[in-house]
Amino acid sequence: MSADTYPASDASSDPSFADESAAKAHQAEHAADPVMSSAIASNLRPCHHCGTVWEDAPDDAHCEVCHSPLHVRKIDSLNRTWAFLIAACIMYIPANLMPVMTTTTLLDEQQDTIMSGIIYFWVDGSWELAIVVFIASFLVPLFKLVSLIILTVSARRRSSWQRLQRAKLYRVVESIGRWSMLDVFVVSLLTGLVQIEGFAKITAGVGVAAFGSVVVLTMLASLSFDPRLIWDQDEPVSNENAVPSPHVDLQEQ
């Protein structure tokens, strides 16, 4: 359970893996760029749900702690990501071209797309909000689509290009994706609120459904992408099994 017991217990359990690692771990910590063994190369299977690490697990094994299946990688990760991405790219077109809402007043009827809503904000003086909506509704989905395409293509080619930067890019994509739901919520609330019969009425347009589907599809794409594929190599660079200790930082509380 604790790192204190590591060398003694390990040597008894698995000589092939641990003997060298106990000896080399110390050196590896001070090396400039320690070569890390990945779980897949060390015959280890971490459980995706509870984090328990299993050794020597058979192919169809289930985690004995939480009973979920133990996969080395997410199943069919790249194919699924591609499928969601292509669907999202297709829906991205109607999402931007179709009206997201229709405002009917006594005098006229006005249809708004995502972009015309942003321009309306910009012209009308509240440029701060125009920027917020522009980022959330236009830049974020576009950035997500482009980033995920880069990540998927480079993972498929097992490229070693900028691995750390790509891992960080994936983290950014995961954390910002939800914010593009902004326009869906704005339209929903306006539709629910502005229902003064015969005087002013706002109805949601088809564009908002398309836009919502882009958000959901890109979120599904980023959830089905397995970031560990960024680090996978065809063959291990070295069979050095150094097991380093993680960085430990003091948390701001």
Place this chain on the structure above:
Amino acid sequence: MYRRPDLIVCEECDAVHRRPVLRRAEIAQCQRCGAEMERDTGSRQQRLLPLTVASLIMFVIANSFPIVEIELQGLTSQTTLIGAVKVLGMEGMSLVAMLVMATTILFPLVQLLVLFYLLLPTAHGVNRPGVKTLLRIMQMVRPWGMVEVFLLGVLVAVVKLSNMATVIPGVALWAFGALTIVLTAVVSFNPRYLWRSLVIARIEDADPVKDGEPVR
């Protein structure tokens, strides 16, 4: 198949590390990709139950009162979140209505109720039924709760309307603001760490396994 409690594997890059012994408030990061792997959650986990209860109370208030009221030439109109979802559903936008309902009402509520149930203290040694299923549901639902995005959406809608009508903020608007703050504190707690305290710790208590010894 052996359990290796002495090791920890980075979820994001698969690098193997020795499991560190963390002191108070320490975070262990992966040496290769920098992802957070483990954190000492002691004091945060103690605060989780009160925060969950606070969130549940705010959730009820936020959903039972109107969010905003508009006044136009003497005519008024107001809506709750559920009211907006209903209108969307009636206008033939039932998929969008379901999406809004799931991300702002259903999923956050599921998360809060599951947490509340799991964190309630029990007598020592009593096994809570359904812990594993509920924890997995919580992990699945976590990315899809979007209350904070909804709050920003409300603010944008209010500004949009202020040109056209008089906007009177309702009780639920403030409640949503408070809910966003407490809920952010609750959901920033990664449910992965609950596996350790609620499930794995109990297994180790009941059947102490030495490192690397076969479980079966």
